[in-house]
Amino acid sequence: MSRGRLVVVALAALSLMAVSCGGTSGTTQQEFKLGIGGPYTGPVAKTGAEFQHAATMALEKVNYKIGNYKITPVWVDEASDPAKASSALEDAIVGKGIQMGCLNWHSSDAVAMMPVAGRHKVPYFFGMGATGVVNDNFNKDRAVNGYWMAKGWPTPQKLATPYGDAIQAFIDGGSYTPKHGKTVAIWGEDTDWGHSLTGAIKDKFTSLGWTVVDSQFFKIDATDHHTILNKFKSEQPSIIAGTSTAPETMSAFIKQAKEVGLDSVLIADGLGYVGDFYKLVGSASDGVLDMQPLFASPAAQQFVSTYKSRFGSEPSPSAAGLAYDWTGFCLKILKRTLDKYGSLTSDNIYKVGRDELWTGQLTYTDGIIMNEYKFSPDSIPDPVIGKGEYIFPVIQYKGGTGQIVFPPDVKQTNFTAPA
Amino acid sequence: MSLAVQRLSREFRSPVTTGLIAGVLALAIFGVVRGGTFILVDSLVTGAIWALVAAGLALTFGVMGVPNFAQGEFFMVGTLSGYLVYTALSGVQGRPYVPFVTILMALVVGFVLGALVDLAVFSQMRRRIREGWVMNTFVVTVGISVVMINAHQLIWGTDYKGIVAYFDGPPIHVLGVSVALDRVFAISVAAVSIAGLWWLLSYSRIGRAIRAVSQDEPGALMVGINVGRMRTLTFAISSGLAALAGATLLFQFPSFPFVGVKPLYVAWTVVILAGLGNVGGAVVAGFIIALLEANTGFFIGSAWEDVVPFALIVLILAVRPTGLFGRAVRSVWEQ
Amino acid sequence: MLRVTELDAGYGFLRVVHGISLQVNQGELVALLGPNGAGKSTTLKCIAGLVRPWKGDIAFRGHSIGGLRGDLVNGLGIGLVSESLNLFTGMTVYENLLMGAYSVPEAEKRRRSLDFVFSLFPRLAERRPQLAGTLSGGERKMLAIGRALMGGPSLLLVDEPSLGLAPKLTQQVFDALRKLSDDGLTILLVEQNVTATLEMVDRAYVLEQGEIVLEGSAQKLSESEHVKDVYLGVMA
Ligand SMILES: Nc1ncnc2c1ncn2[C@@H]1O[C@H](COP(=O)(O)OP(=O)(O)OP(=O)(O)O)[C@@H](O)[C@H]1O
């Protein structure tokens, strides 16, 4: 090796070192800090862990790179506590310099984080806090709360409408004939959630020409539903539809429905969120309808097996699955911003969100849970709900696992009416 | 027997009580005619369980003057030990004796734990506290409850630890109402336990001693009763009964740290309605509350199930501050 | 049989009994006399283990029992009929008597005691299934004495049996006590009814403001000027 070439190599090595040490001064790579929210500590830290694992997998998929930007995740711990959530976000923005945020879990935390994002004008995408309060705040003061750009989970009652469509489809398809005409009875826990969700179900059924024969609500911790169920039995509805968020309440309701001898189709929204519900409910859950996101596609199955082998636990579709997709969508937004404006700043990202995400121009179709993640001026901050877009499929349980029975294009099996 | 008759006639002497009993009977008949026989059947099953939990509460208050706000946590202990024993016996599940072994173990665990709590806490307090006994023990039981809830959470987590059913078979039909085998099991256990408690308190030497302590503590000392031991025994029996109830109802109350909250609430409602410290009254009131719940649930709406009995209690206390059946067992703290 | 030496006792900061000493021999019927609030009941409760002595010694059959728990004192053979009787008002007469024999394991012995109590107070036999809380004052007193006897005590402590009773009933109760004493039972009796008491007891102590001011045979005390002035004078 000649003396001259040695000098060149040494110079090249030095300049490389200078670039990697100097960071921003280099021309080859810049760092972009992406805040990723989640309940990493606190009572639902298990969900937080799923967020972190799934987001990591999404980032690895693009090699932590968008163009010449190196994407560094900053974990924003909402800790299931609004006060901690807002100060964690504040710290991430002011202290760690994130220029964009992604994901969150609780509605109450979302409400506390919204104004922080707005004050610093840092766009925050796809928080999963879902209740109507988030929408109200978004619509009330869009100049500030509009930086909470888009929700990762629609207002729950909007999701509940497919039950009516599904039943109608079963009737049309000949797999189901209502035993006692188009009659439905409504049940639910006596909470905002119970009333708004069952209200949406009720409206849908009514609009499809069904008669609501009874509506019954019970205390959230009630485990003795014999009175309600015996009353339903005497009223003979073809379908009983409702929800509860308390596992002991939900499992007692389903078991007792069987005990009482109801022959109605049972819709129990949210049963699948109860970890291992089959241990509590057993075969009484066979035939029950619910809506749950599932890992259905081959890509999703692939995700599950990778996740399991890497992290040694079972991912849930609603936490890890959606977090994976939404992180992917965030990265797509970054890519688009870079293509359009040439640099990743909060301002540019916000403009892409406002001009392309809200208008429905920019959508995401590479997810593993939904076909297409899409927003529209009518839907925001919620995603567009419907067939082919954000929709939880209707599933029917058998032996503790759910199989998609609706919508038809993704269904895994046919609906089976109770004997 | 004449004793029982005498007691009953004494309790029914008051026109208010008689009127209330008549009202309850009328309500039962109305419910059955307008709603269906299931109102009666469900009230009997639920009432038996409430009676079991409330009887222990009444006993603790009557004998020890302790308003036990940790009774629900002994119910929780019952569900937990029931779950642990039952799953440990998974190899032989399906054998008909397994549920009985399970609930007996829970009874023993509740009994022993109750005895330990009394020895560690209330016996010590007895030595030191002269005034404000009821208030002090109230606060302490709340503390015990918090400790037990947190211990459960730390050691076994917040998961729901439950079972599908003790008995698999199809429900049986009683008066046209289908009742799951587990609930038949529950009502049988409750009936046997209440009968056992009744016999123990009425006719056994130890039961008489317990009643003696509740009626006159110095008197009990004077006839040679080890009062401290009777108190420990009382707390142990009461905790054992709550645990027994919890294990028996495991199919409806999966174990988790806060599972005792609802049973505690109902038990207090029952005991206040009956008259503090009145064990026999608590049994009757257990059925009354269950009947009220069922009727409220049917005619007004399940969300009102707790409200109506509570409103009734306020009403009754306004008329009869000592509760429906008065304080048949005079408690030590009154002296 | 019973020897109390320099006993101090009281409640809270209030000392009620100031260094009293007294003695009851086997088979004796001894009275403890004194005005209201003198500390008579307190002394009995100390002996029976219901009140903790502050100082001094209580010996029963040569063994110290000071500060021993009430149930254990009862087990040694000391029965107490207290001033307020402490009956189990929610139990029947029969159950109350049965409770009296709580620490007697032999059924045969219990039956004999029951027969004896019923022969002493036939009235109780008639009222056997009645709740103690519904008995008349005289019947209650009989029941309380009967209950104490059921344990087969060798020393009976009786606190003011005449309290609230008509003279005729008082006499009945006194007769019963005299009879028990004649049958060999050792009795320490607290009374304010000085005349009637001194007629039946062997010896007596006079307690005033927590101190023994006089003691001696019934004969000697009835002749004492102090007793004549303060008690008999008032009574007459
Ligand atoms: N439990 C108690 N607490 C506080 N003070 C008490 C208590 N019992 C008695 N005393 C007080 O002790 C003093 C002596 O009471 P004690 O009952 O021994 O008197 P006595 O001689 O039996 O009187 P009497 O003839 O009225 O029964 C009284 O001043 C009384 O107020």
Ligand SMILES: [Mg+2]
């Ligand atoms: Mg006295």
